[in-house]
Amino acid sequence: MSNEKITALAKAVATGKADAQKLAHEAISARIAPGEILIKALIPAMKKVGEGMQEEEYAFPEIQSAVKALQSVLDILRPALEGASSSTGIQKWEGAGELYELGGHLVTFLDKGAELQGYDLILFLDECIRGLLEQVALPCHKQAASTHK
């Protein structure tokens, strides 16, 4: 039963579905630990996004929606884990390039979350979102800036 809930949540985040937050609430009600949700649902979901980018299936709208779904879930997990951060630094996002290259960076970056626990995982995903969105939005900014030079 818990596996089903985790799978449904991962799918909802990866495909940017608006019901991701509702599914997260259901998982918490079913006593699935926040840490388990992070490791078994959210990180695999974002890996799917990375794979989709590598395969040219995911671009700006799909990534934006998946991140929105991810953020909606992080919002409800955050209070439960807040304060439980370790002193070790969170890995910084350094990936750059075109969408399909960024997809590879995303998958590799998420692997670095394997050793983290608790609130560090939230901070790690925050950094992932920040770095990813900054890079994904670059072409849009560049396009807008091309008329401003």
Place this chain on the structure above:
Amino acid sequence: MNKKERFQAVREKRAPDFMPVWPRVQSQMLFSYGYKLPEVTGQDWYDSDKVTAAVLKSIKEIDYDVAIPSYVDYGFGVPPLGGTIWIPDKFGVAAGTSDDQPVKTKADWPRVKKMMATYDVKKKDPRMAGCLEVMKNISAAVGDEMPLVPMYYVGTTAAMFLFRPNEAFLEDLFEDPDWVKDMVEVATDWAIDWISAQYEAGANSICFAAETMGTLMMSPKMNEEFNLPCIKKMVDEVRKRHGQATWLHIHGNMRPPKAYEYLTKLVKEAGVEGFHFDENCPADWIKTEVVDKLGVSACIITDGAAIAKGPAEKIDEAVKNDMAKIGDGLGLMMAPSCQVLPATSNEHFKAWVDATHKYGKYPLNQ
């Protein structure tokens, strides 16, 4: 060869005397003339005399080969629908749409859609009417010797520029695809009418359609769903109404497999005759994979930022290097990655055009 013959040779993959240049110049010509945009246009006015003088001076001084015979921007059509466009009072900054777009929420769409059904593209927006006036003037002055192309956006780009704030539209694409399809169809029909009006005003060559979201912001799959049918419709209508072919300006790297598959469909299914890419597509790839394999003509690209930055010697060197990569060079002409950027000096602009004419003499690389 005159400019028309030179461009025709590119379209037929014959050798021109030298490689023609398509600069897609927009506000640069006004800034280089000494105007700031508020001296030339506002929300509901457009000074045709000033623009005519600037266009003619640009064509004469820089001597490029293919021109949009007016000043155009992507705010055309928006104010009469209830939006506000941005016309900056600053040198080198282009006009455009703002967050105050006509369709702020889905509830605005029925009203705007109804307005679009009766939108007279020749009269409703005084800026567009002024633009057509300039096209008539330019056509009378240089139309016999020069390809003058109509230009507007198509598909998702047209819908975004006409109706919605950019970021909201990108969300719509994923969250409300049926609504987006409706907006995209309405925008494309309007765009076709606007292109037709430009032909009636004196445009005399191929149609330049622009889809600047391309694979830069959308997946090939989404492009096939939303843009391919619109581009095909524009190609078909332009051919039916005016007997002209259509070239597509598209952004993004078209080299990955699915992007290339989409590019192939644009040729085989939509009937696009030629392409103007951005800096993500290198010259040698354009020659081998687009011109030679797909059998269509295309532009090789100099990064617009590099032209703006200069100096002239670097621009000359960049053009020379690109010419060495394109074999016989048949089927190719030169373009900037998007447009000649607004703040580009005429000195750098001319250096780029002259370098192309100098190093692009045919036969190439023999």
